[in-house]
Amino acid sequence: MSDATQGFSLELSSDLREMRDWVHQFAASVIRPAAAEWDEREQVPWPVLEEAAKIGLYSLDFYAQQYFEGSGLGIPVVFEELFWADAGIGLSLTGSSLAAVSVVSNGTPEQIGEWLPQMFGKPGDVKLGAFCASEPDAGSDVGAIRTRAVYDQKSDEWVINGVKTWATNGGIANVHVVVASVDPALGSRGQASFIVPPGTPGLRMGQKFRKHGIRASHTAEVILDDVRVPGQCLVGGKDKLDERLARIGAGKRGGEQAAMKTFEASRPSVAAMAVGVARAAVEFATEYARTRVQFGRPIGQNQGVAFQLADMRASVDAARLLTWRAAWMARQGLPMLAAEGSMSKLVAGETAVRVTEQAIQILGGNGYTREYPVERWHRDAKIFTIFEGTSEIQRMIIGRAVTGLDVR
Numbered sequence: 001m002s003d004a005t006q007g008f009s010l011e012l013s014s015d016l017r018e019m020r021d022w023v024h025q026f027a028a029s030v031i032r033p034a035a036a037e038w039d040e041r042e043q044v045p046w047p048v049l050e051e052a053a054k055i056g057l058y059s060l061d062f063y064a065q066q067y068f069e070g071s072g073l074g075i076p077v078v079f080e081e082l083f084w085a086d087a088g089i090g091l092s093l094t095g096s097s098l099a100a101v102s103v104v105s106n107g108t109p110e111q112i113g114e115w116l117p118q119m120f121g122k123p124g125d126v127k128l129g130a131f132c133a134s135e136p137d138a139g140s141d142v143g144a145i146r147t148r149a150v151y152d153q154k155s156d157e158w159v160i161n162g163v164k165t166w167a168t169n170g171g172i173a174n175v176h177v178v179v180a181s182v183d184p185a186l187g188s189r190g191q192a193s194f195i196v197p198p199g200t201p202g203l204r205m206g207q208k209f210r211k212h213g214i215r216a217s218h219t220a221e222v223i224l225d226d227v228r229v230p231g232q233c234l235v236g237g238k239d240k241l242d243e244r245l246a247r248i249g250a251g252k253r254g255g256e257q258a259a260m261k262t263f264e265a266s267r268p269s270v271a272a273m274a275v276g277v278a279r280a281a282v283e284f285a286t287e288y289a290r291t292r293v294q295f296g297r298p299i300g301q302n303q304g305v306a307f308q309l310a311d312m313r314a315s316v317d318a319a320r321l322l323t324w325r326a327a328w329m330a331r332q333g334l335p336m337l338a339a340e341g342s343m344s345k346l347v348a349g350e351t352a353v354r355v356t357e358q359a360i361q362i363l364g365g366n367g368y369t370r371e372y373p374v375e376r377w378h379r380d381a382k383i384f385t386i387f388e389g390t391s392e393i394q395r396m397i398i399g400r401a402v403t404g405l406d407v408r
Contacts, residue, residue: 010324012073019066020077026057027085035086038216039376044172045089045216046126052093053123060120063097067104072331076272076323083276087380088216090273095168095217096120099129099177101266102193106236115195119175130173132164132222139166142179143188147224149180151238156231158194160224163206166387170220171205174198178224182241189248193235202227213379266388267341268327271348274384275320278352281377282312285359292363305362312355319348339394339401346394349384356381 012020030051038045052058066074075097082090096119103111119129138144147162160180164170176196183190196203206221231238286309289300299305326344329336336342356378360367367374385391399407 010321012077013071016069016071016073016077019074020081023057023078023081024084026052026055027081031082031085031089035089035216035373036370036376039086039088040215042210042215044092044218048089049092049126050123053121053126058093058120058126059122060100060116063100063120064116067101070331072268072327072329073324075269076275076327079269079272080276080279080320083273084280085276086216087273087277087377087383088214090276091168091214091217094269094273096127096129096173097269098168098266099131099173099175102131102177103195103235106193108237111195111232111235115175118198119173121174127174128169128172130167130169130171130176130222132167132170132176133179134166135163136165142191145179145181145188145191146184147178147180148184149182149192149194151182151231152228155228157228158231158234160194160196160202160227160229162224164222164224165206166209166219167222169218170222171203171208172218172220176203176222177235178222183245186245186248190245192241194229195233195235196224196227196229197233200227200229212382213376214383267345268323268330270384270388271319271323271326271344274345274348274352274381275316275323277377277381277384278312278316278319278348278355281352281356281359281374281381282309282316284372284374285309285312285362288363288366299362308358308362312358315351315355319344319351322347337401339398342389342394342397342401345384345389346391346398349381349391349394352381352384353378 030048034045034048038048049058056062063075066078069075079090079094082093100116100119103115107115118127121127133142133145135145135147138146147160147164149158149160151158160178162180164178167176170176175198178194178196179191180194181190182192202225204223204225206223208218208220211219234241286300289305289309290298292299300309322340322344326336326340329340356374359374360378363372363374366372369375389397396407399405
């Protein structure tokens with residue numbers, strides 16, 4: 001037996017198992033009982049965020065610890081448990097992490113140290129972060145971003161104008177990270193990210209969206225009207241940006257642009273969210289099938305139900321394994337030559353939609369009512385085939401990777 005074989009394991013470390021069980025306890029005792037109420041209210045569940053902050057679950061220290069956990073599985077394990085409880089509240093608890101990742105991925109140590117704490121706050125003073133990339137005419141087509149950032153050399157400030165949409169925590173966050181074009185002629189290669197500090201004049205919330213699912217998470221437009229931010233708020237710094245633009249101008253590769261780098265780092269995390277929702281539906285439908293009696297026996301004894309549950313469980317486990325592989329590869333710095341990150345997001349998102357629908361079918365009329373949670377999970381699941389790269393975009397990325405062709 002080789003050393004490599006001896007060293008291989010799919011078992012979580014004792015630390016990860018302990019952390020998972022701790023998060024699950026909070027998810028089961030605090031989030032789940034509150035889920036239906038906040039879904040109906042369509043508001044940020046501030047009391048739940050406050051409870052999470054009190055125990056250290058909603059905190060920069062906790063997310064940083066999991067983000068840098070050696071196996072890469074810290075964040076996926078946490079996200080699966082939170083979204084097993086409820087996707088809307090889960091997104092309220094994790095939405096700030098996307099803005100944080102965008103700064104960690106591209107920012108300077110000084111920017112990370114200054115701004116990340118302001119995205120989470122502390123017990124009694126909970127804060128939020130928002131990552132703003134999508135626009136009314138630039139969703140999947142990130143290269144079409146029109147929000148413009150112009151450098152004012154006299155004051156060493158960047159002046160930002162534009163409209164962002166579909167922003168989680170948009171307009172109510174303390175810290176916004178905004179993707180803008182600094183050189184429109186270069187498309188996505190001419191983009192950069194900017195930190196907009198709390199209370200900056202010119203930034204305001206536009207339309208708040210009323211959504212099909214994840215309704216306890218705040219989603220809105222962000223309008224930027226002559227927003228001026230200090231030069232030091234350019235994520236990564238001006239020297240780094242100038243060097244990249246110079247390389248592009250000389251016909252060389254400029255490196256990954258800001259928005260795509262953030263999305264690539266977050267794909268296994270989003271996949272884990274979808275796995276959590278899917279797992280919740282499978283568990284609930286399985287227990288229902290064990291206890292629901294029709295024609296003198298539990299409906300789970302019918303092959304038509306049991307076979308569905310078998311497929312559902314296998315699909316969720318497959319999605320989780322793809323997610324863990326991608327997260328592990330990302331943490332080890334391994335190249336995703338077959339777009340493994342996109343694979344995890346594609347399969348997990350499609351699985352969540354399919355198994356939540358199957359759960360409704362198993363529950364029959366009960367599954368279609370709000371008295372049971374599966375209809376909410378089905379509504380929530382659909383977002384995972386849409387945001388942070390639609391299923392079609394993931395297939396295009398994977399198709400390009402596996403064929404080596406410019407698939408369009």
